[in-house]
Amino acid sequence: xxxxxxxxxxxxxxxxxxxxxxxxxxxxxxxxxxxxxxxxxxxxxxxxxxxxxxxxxxxxxxxxxxxxxxxxxxxxxxxxxxxxxxxxxxxxxxxxxxxxxxxxxxxxxxxxxxxxxxxxxxxxxxxxxxxxxxxxxxxxxxxxxxxxxxxxxxxxxxxxxxxxxxxxxxxxxxxxxxxxxxxxxxxxxxxxxxxxxxxxxxxxxxxxxxxxxxxxxxxxxxxxxxxxxxxxxxxxxxxxxxxxxxxxxxxxxxxxxxxxxxxxxxxxxxxxxxxxxxxxxxxxxxxxxxxxxxxxxxxxxxxxxxxxxxxxxxxxxxxxxxxxxxxxxxxxxxxxxxxxxxxxxxxxxxxxxxxxxxxxxxxxxxxxxxxxxxxxxxxxxxxxxxxxxxxxxxxxxxxxxxxxxxxxxxxxxxxxxxxxxxxxxxxxxxxxxxxxxxxxxxxxxxxxxxxxxxxxxxxxxxxxxxxxx
Amino acid sequence: xxxxxxxxxxxxxxxxxxxxxxxxxxxxxxxxxxxxxxxxxxxxxxxxxxxxxxxxxxxxxxxxxxxxxxxxxxxxxxxx
Numbered sequence: 001x002x003x004x005x006x007x008x009x010x011x012x013x014x015x016x017x018x019x020x021x022x023x024x025x026x027x028x029x030x031x032x033x034x035x036x037x038x039x040x041x042x043x044x045x046x047x048x049x050x051x052x053x054x055x056x057x058x059x060x061x062x063x064x065x066x067x068x069x070x071x072x073x074x075x076x077x078x079x080x081x082x083x084x085x086x087x088x089x090x091x092x093x094x095x096x097x098x099x100x101x102x103x104x105x106x107x108x109x110x111x112x113x114x115x116x117x118x119x120x121x122x123x124x125x126x127x128x129x130x131x132x133x134x135x136x137x138x139x140x141x142x143x144x145x146x147x148x149x150x151x152x153x154x155x156x157x158x159x160x161x162x163x164x165x166x167x168x169x170x171x172x173x174x175x176x177x178x179x180x181x182x183x184x185x186x187x188x189x190x191x192x193x194x195x196x197x198x199x200x201x202x203x204x205x206x207x208x209x210x211x212x213x214x215x216x217x218x219x220x221x222x223x224x225x226x227x228x229x230x231x232x233x234x235x236x237x238x239x240x241x242x243x244x245x246x247x248x249x250x251x252x253x254x255x256x257x258x259x260x261x262x263x264x265x266x267x268x269x270x271x272x273x274x275x276x277x278x279x280x281x282x283x284x285x286x287x288x289x290x291x292x293x294x295x296x297x298x299x300x301x302x303x304x305x306x307x308x309x310x311x312x313x314x315x316x317x318x319x320x321x322x323x324x325x326x327x328x329x330x331x332x333x334x335x336x337x338x339x340x341x342x343x344x345x346x347x348x349x350x351x352x353x354x355x356x357x358x359x360x361x362x363x364x365x366x367x368x369x370x371x372x373x374x375x376x377x378x379x380x381x382x383x384x385x386x387x388x389x390x391x392x393x394x395x396x397x398x399x400x401x402x403x404x405x406x407x408x409x410x411x412x413x414x415x416x417x418x419x420x421x422x423x424x425x426x427x428x429x430x431x432x433x434x435x436x437x438x439x440x441x442x443x444x445x446x447x448x449x450x451x452x453x454x455x456x457x458x459x460x461x462x463x464x465x466x467x468x469x
Numbered sequence: 470x471x472x473x474x475x476x477x478x479x480x481x482x483x484x485x486x487x488x489x490x491x492x493x494x495x496x497x498x499x500x501x502x503x504x505x506x507x508x509x510x511x512x513x514x515x516x517x518x519x520x521x522x523x524x525x526x527x528x529x530x531x532x533x534x535x536x537x538x539x540x541x542x543x544x545x546x547x548x549x
Contacts, residue, residue: 442507
């Protein structure tokens with residue numbers, strides 16, 4: 001099976017990256033950097049890769065996919081301690097990062113721009129990595145959980161081809177990177193546009209920063225992507241009243257956009273002839289599982305649409321029986337070649353093959369209407385999304401218990417609510433808020449704290465979340 | 470009736486949970502964890518409420534520091 005980036009040579013002198021402060025990078029220049037990195041790497045080893053939206057990090061990613069090295073994608077400016085803990089857990093022979101100080105036990109073998117490639121030659125996993133395994137991606141943004149999703153070469157290729165099909169992406173598309181590439185949505189934007197031979201405007205800035213808009217004005221991107229919070233910011237900035245005639249496509253994923261905002265943006269996009277796509281997916285499905293065709297946006301603004309090409313959905317009840325009644329709620333199940341191989345918690349889990357058999361129990365509750373459109377109704381699993389990143393509510397409770405606090409974490413997307421049992425320990429609410437906000441790396445304003453004398457529990461001591469509030 | 474500077478400072482103190490002593494030349498976007506994109510939007514909303522103004526896109530984006538903000542607010546006839 002051909003891999004995702006085997007054909008990049010054919011794009012030759014076409015521009016791969018535009019950057020405001022640096023020169024353009026052609027596909028052949030990208031491959032030159034990528035080959036330089038590949039030459040230092042042995043295939044079927046792991047590498048911890050610090051991902052910024054830069055030509056160096058992307059070239060390293062391309063090198064990994066082309067030369068069959070398995071990268072662990074970590075965020076830009078990842079703390080050294082976190083980087084090293086992944087390196088240790090996953091026995092990575094290589095580290096590619098922007099750090100000044102050499103990770104302990106490693107030796108620098110290459111320098112490219114701000115990045116260095118480090119090697120610890122005593123480590124080798126060559127016989128312990130399954131042939132299908134392409135990359136490892138985190139499930140929840142920032143808490144540093146060791147659990148990673150295992151994606152195969154087939155996962156990447158299949159999801160990339162499906163997305164290209166329904167978004168009609170070709171070499172004339174010009175996206176701007178408004179999302180980080182270690183985030184599955186950001187990575188899918190990169191994968192699809194490199195595969196199609198498009199040019200990409202690279203920036204690490206958010207839509208609130210001048211450098212983002214400098215790049216926007218100079219290069220006039222044709223597409224823009226964001227999580228729900230990006231669109232709240234864009235609305236507040238009055239983005240749709242600005243001169244944005246270059247934009248022809250906007251995509252949204254990473255959580256549910258409120259119906260009001262979906263309708264308001266949908267209306268403006270219609271007037272401006274912009275195709276606005278609401279999409280749904282998970283890291284466990286590489287990236288995308290469904291999309292709402294833009295012509296249904298105004299009639300079904302609360303739907304996440306239909307399955308992507310080559311994917312399919314159905315509902316099951318708690319006993320695993322299919323739910324066939326129209327509009328009945330059930331557990332949402334997805335099947336497609338983009339369903340991941342499974343999870344890993346350390347390098348020992350890298351030798352096993354596909355454990356999911358292309359079927360993903362999404363953990364979401366949904367209904368399906370008479371035209372086959374999916375409506376997400378809730379979650380079975382205990383997590384919420386804050387600014388597009390998954391936050392496991394149990395992790396928060398565990399974290400607080402380490403700090404001598406008994407708590408129940410609940411709430412809805414972008415609104416975390418933590419109920420804390422008053423156990424007589426002297427804690428300032430603001431301090432707890434700061435503690436949690438640093439742990440999750442989210443702004444304190446998205447966290448609400450509530451001190452209760454006792455948390456509601458059943459006889460066996462389990463917290464009764466429904467009785468909170 | 471509090472002065473414009475007092476109102477301005479109060480919005481920063483409230484939005485970023487910081488003290489008056491932290492309000493200086495060094496207070497810029499992303500210099501503290503609280504002043505990220507979410508904090509920025511909250512602070513702008515706070516200023517708009519306090520001064521009863523609606524800020525333009527360019528000004529929201531140019532608002533890169535505590536000091537720069539004072540300069541930008543002069544466009545809305547708020548002087549310090």
